[in-house]
Amino acid sequence: MSECDLMRESMPLLLSESLDPARRELSHQHIEQCAACNREWLAYRETWRMMGDLPEVEVPARVRERFLASIPTVDEVVVPFRKRPAARWLAQAAAVVLLVGGSYWIGHRGAAVRLQPTPATINAVAPYSIAESRVLPARSVSPNIEGRPDIQNVSFNDPNPNDSEIGLSFDITSHVTVTGKPTDKSMVRLMRYVLENEDRMSPNRSRAIDWVRATYSQPGNADPEIAEALGNVLRNDEHQGVRIKAAETLNRMPGAMAFETRAALIQALKSDPNPSVRLKAIEALTSLARSGVTLDPAAVDMLRQKASQDDENLYVRVKAAEALSNIHP
Amino acid sequence: MKPPRRLLAWAVRNLSKMFPSKSTEKREMKHLSDQELMRLVQAGDFSPASEIYDRYSSRIYNFAYRFLRNSEAAEDATQEVFVKMLKHANQFHGDAKLSTWLFSITANWCRDYLRKADNRAKDSEDVLVTLPAPSEFSPDRTLEQRENQLRIQKALTALTPEQREAILLSRYQGLSYAEIAQISGCSEGAVKTRVFRAMETLKKALAGERGGDRCLNAI
């Protein structure tokens, strides 16, 4: 092949700007000096430009609707709520837990774990009995929790300490135990739901946080949703002890979770009424910086503000100043 | 990991307002990379489906539409590509680009479609979909643009399916020859040849038409 032939074969690459700089330079030099290739080049360029006149067509909205409607609904199971006084029960009736055979949808339809739907009339709901007990693998449970199911008697357990599986049990209409790896999405979502929806008055939330810390502070199990849920506890829990625990646990989360945890920590440092919580927030931000995460300007600003704020607790001011010197040695 | 061995039993009594709504989740999805979204799908969570659809449907649909010149087929292709993405999520490797994988599925679908004899017959739907002309263009420019669109569509149909696949992915999707080679299941050298031949054909088809125009204008 002559040099000109080679040149022409790479003209499309030159047009799509995918030649390396050296070859691009060589090509342009040749085109400038060779009249025949110059003509070709102009024709190529014009063709390429004209092709750009072909418009992008908008995808009809019905395509989206059709696709979203086709997302598996096959193994959906509606679990009605436990019988309760009629008015409350009716209010809850719209909320359902959908246990979807998510991963089973693909090629395992027959193997999906199913709960039999119960007709949604009050009389038809069988009286709640603890004797009805079911174990569901997390991978057969949809991670999407629909509505706000009133789950009760939540407990965590470790059926077999020698494997990496954990269990989370609760009552809906029957006693359900979901087992799986801490990283299974359904397990994460259930854990998040429990963390965020647990009764504020219950002293047990702090025990849930302990459990989360033991399980999810290991890098292999770390999950952004858990980090976010802890952030929400830190923001919203009315008990300072629980908020302190949440901040401590955030401090133990791997640096990779910084994106989810940073905002809650800055917020706590800024406006948590309890100085101990503010201190824990400083410690957690310092750990983030130490773990190699670049703290965003908002975090640094907040530490500066706290270090210099006259009416701030003296200990908090000192800690903030220390943290700054750690971040910028 | 070492979860506590004892059973921690406690009651959940009230429901709180803290549980994130669907729209929050949707907003959070926007921050996730393609790979992160696919990891959720691989774990059996299909909630990222709409986000992935929104990221890629336009590119997939336009590729299929230009390839097949049939809007109905392009709709079917788009639908089936995304369903396949969910069904066969485990075939996606985290280190690959999602776009490359999706285009592989799309190109396969389109090739299958063309292989069916019935479809070849109704192949060219002569509907030209045009965007409203931007107001800054003169009527002449608009007319020229519309004529160009028709010519380009015709010229693209004249290419072999392999050439058309290669030029569409290169010119309109901005994919590298390496990516196209992966999608088309051929070597990079073959992609280079296909794009070159496609450009030669298009150049002739379009230049011929342009020449005619000039003569007309000169009169």
Ligand SMILES: [Zn+2]
């Ligand atoms: Zn030359």
